[in-house]
Amino acid sequence: MALPIQDLPAWARLNDVSFDNVEVTTTVDKGYGVVSQKDLAAPEGTVETPQLLAVPHDLILNSLAVEEHAKEDKEFKQLLEAVGHHPPRVNVLLFLLVQLARNSSHAHVGVSNPWTQYLQFLPKTVLLPTVWTEDERPLLKGTSLEVAVGAKLRALDNEFEMIREASSDIPCWNGLLWHSGAVSLKDWVHLDALYRSRCLELPKSGESMVPCIDMINHSSDPSAYYDQNSDYEAILLLRPGVSMSKGQEVTISYGDTKSAAEMLFSYGFIDPESTSESLVLPLAPFPDDPLAKAKLVAFGKAPKVHVARESGSIRWDSNFAYLKCVNEEDGLDFRILQDNEGNQQLRVFWQDEDVTDQISEFQKLVAQTHPLPEVLRLRVAVSVQENLEIHLKQLKSELPRHDSSTIREECLKHGLLLRQIETSLLEDAIQALEQEKNSLLEAENVVAYLGSMETSNSDLVGEEASNEADDFS
Numbered sequence: 001m002a003l004p005i006q007d008l009p010a011w012a013r014l015n016d017v018s019f020d021n022v023e024v025t026t027t028v029d030k031g032y033g034v035v036s037q038k039d040l041a042a043p044e045g046t047v048e049t050p051q052l053l054a055v056p057h058d059l060i061l062n063s064l065a066v067e068e069h070a071k072e073d074k075e076f077k078q079l080l081e082a083v084g085h086h087p088p089r090v091n092v093l094l095f096l097l098v099q100l101a102r103n104s105s106h107a108h109v110g111v112s113n114p115w116t117q118y119l120q121f122l123p124k125t126v127l128l129p130t131v132w133t134e135d136e137r138p139l140l141k142g143t144s145l146e147v148a149v150g151a152k153l154r155a156l157d158n159e160f161e162m163i164r165e166a167s168s169d170i171p172c173w174n175g176l177l178w179h180s181g182a183v184s185l186k187d188w189v190h191l192d193a194l195y196r197s198r199c200l201e202l203p204k205s206g207e208s209m210v211p212c213i214d215m216i217n218h219s220s221d222p223s224a225y226y227d228q229n230s231d232y233e234a235i236l237l238l239r240p241g242v243s244m245s246k247g248q249e250v251t252i253s254y255g256d257t258k259s260a261a262e263m264l265f266s267y268g269f270i271d272p273e274s275t276s277e278s279l280v281l282p283l284a285p286f287p288d289d290p291l292a293k294a295k296l297v298a299f300g301k302a303p304k305v306h307v308a309r310e311s312g313s314i315r316w317d318s319n320f321a322y323l324k325c326v327n328e329e330d331g332l333d334f335r336i337l338q339d340n341e342g343n344q345q346l347r348v349f350w351q352d353e354d355v356t357d358q359i360s361e362f363q364k365l366v367a368q369t370h371p372l373p374e375v376l377r378l379r380v381a382v383s384v385q386e387n388l389e390i391h392l393k394q395l396k397s398e399l400p401r402h403d404s405s406t407i408r409e410e411c412l413k414h415g416l417l418l419r420q421i422e423t424s425l426l427e428d429a430i431q432a433l434e435q436e437k438n439s440l441l442e443a444e445n446v447v448a449y450l451g452s453m454e455t456s457n458s459d460l461v462g463e464e465a466s467n468e469a470d471d472f473s
């Protein structure tokens with residue numbers, strides 16, 4: 001069920017949301033947005049700029065608010081307890097799933113609240129890559145989002161199954177959520193997209209959804225910002241130095257340090273004016289490394305390489321790339337230790353020191369303590385460059401043939417933009433790595449090391465040759 005946006009002012013009045021000289025309307029290309037109803041100005045240097053919106057604290061939706069709702073709603077409390085402790089985001093999504101089920105089945109399980117209705121104002125489609133179709137997702141092939149979106153979809157599937165399992169023993173929820181067919185995995189994926197594209201980081205309440213303030217679009221040159229006042233209300237204020245005329249769109253910044261991939265992943269669009277030039281790619285251990293499994297377990301996170309262009313130059317870093325490129329002969333060791341309770345633990349040792357707790361700083365640690373730091377850096381640079389080349393090759397390979405009528409324009413536009421941004425960054429990073437490799441090859445201890453390797457190889461060849469001669473005799 002959807003409610004027309006013209007009904008939002010009535011909902012706002014009923015719930016004490018105050019709009020001051022602004023209104024929600026439909027924009028040309030960004031769905032809903034907020035525009036000013038009169039000329040507005042906040043002179044430079046003013047401390048108290050005009051307030052455009054105020055949303056009462058009890059409408060702010062986060063994990064804590066969900067627990068408050070549960071106190072007044074016995075049936076929801078039962079559901080929340082059955083699902084157990086999960087990240088705050090899951091509690092909020094569960095709360096929204098219940099409102100969605102109520103709206104679609106007209107069944108009144110538990111107590112309805114302002115969000116039951118507010119959800120009906122929100123867009124039915126949010127084009128984040130997790131909701132792209134099978135035809136649209138190949139646009140991400142070779143980009144840094146290919147693996148991330150697949151992993152996110154699997155995580156969403158697991159969350160939804162976990163909720164189904166935990167709640168299907170509770171008769172009223174089993175009836176509403178599962179028997180009525182009111183909600184499905186598609187709804188969970190949609191709610192997650194709504195959540196990620198609309199949640200704000202409030203100074204006092206933390207990560208939260210805020211009705212009405214979530215109707216404000218992003219700009220790299222924003223006219224407003226949000227805050228929280230002493231009553232914990234979420235408020236929207238005009239920025240100092242901004243003047244705007246009647247009918248102009250009010251905008252905020254969704255952040256200016258996010259990469260193109262992060263913007264697309266969280267908001268479904270890329271604004272090249274406000275994205276940082278960076279990307280994060282997955283990195284696998286060498287397939288023939290006997291320590292590969294131990295390295296992955298000890299690292300504890302998905303191994304990655306981070307590439308960025310900062311002030312015109314390329315920077316890359318990867319703690320896992322360093323772990324990948326060192327071995328026992330460098331001073332790496334894994335040991336299984338047993339604590340007093342008999343639990344076994346994998347510990348990482350570097351040059352006989354237990355560095356398990358420093359594994360997230362492995363690059364720094366090893367770069368400072370390796371006896372031949374330039375030789376190690378060369379090994380890591382070669383491995384990282386190879387990894388980037390594989391991704392670049394995929395990015396440059398032709399996209400699978402598709403029927404353009406099955407790909408939505410917005411997905412095509414932002415998918416191609418992401419490919420273009422990441423291709424350019426990877427090409428420059430590969431070139432920078434080539435330069436770095438060349439200068440490392442000239443470093444004194446690299447020359448000496450490679451020279452010693454050559455000597456021992458030719459000794460070996462000499463020995464082999466003499467063995468062969470022996471064999472012939």
Ligand SMILES: C[S@@+](CC[C@H](N)C(=O)[O-])C[C@H]1O[C@@H](n2cnc3c(N)ncnc32)[C@H](O)[C@@H]1O
Nearest residue numbers: 030031032197198214215216217218267268269
């Ligand atoms: C917080 S909501 C803003 C309100 C939203 N336009 C709506 O219709 O409900 C964020 C979503 O608005 C859209 N959006 C916001 N700023 C945008 C921009 N500068 N360009 C394109 N889409 C934008 C994206 O779909 C994004 O996921």
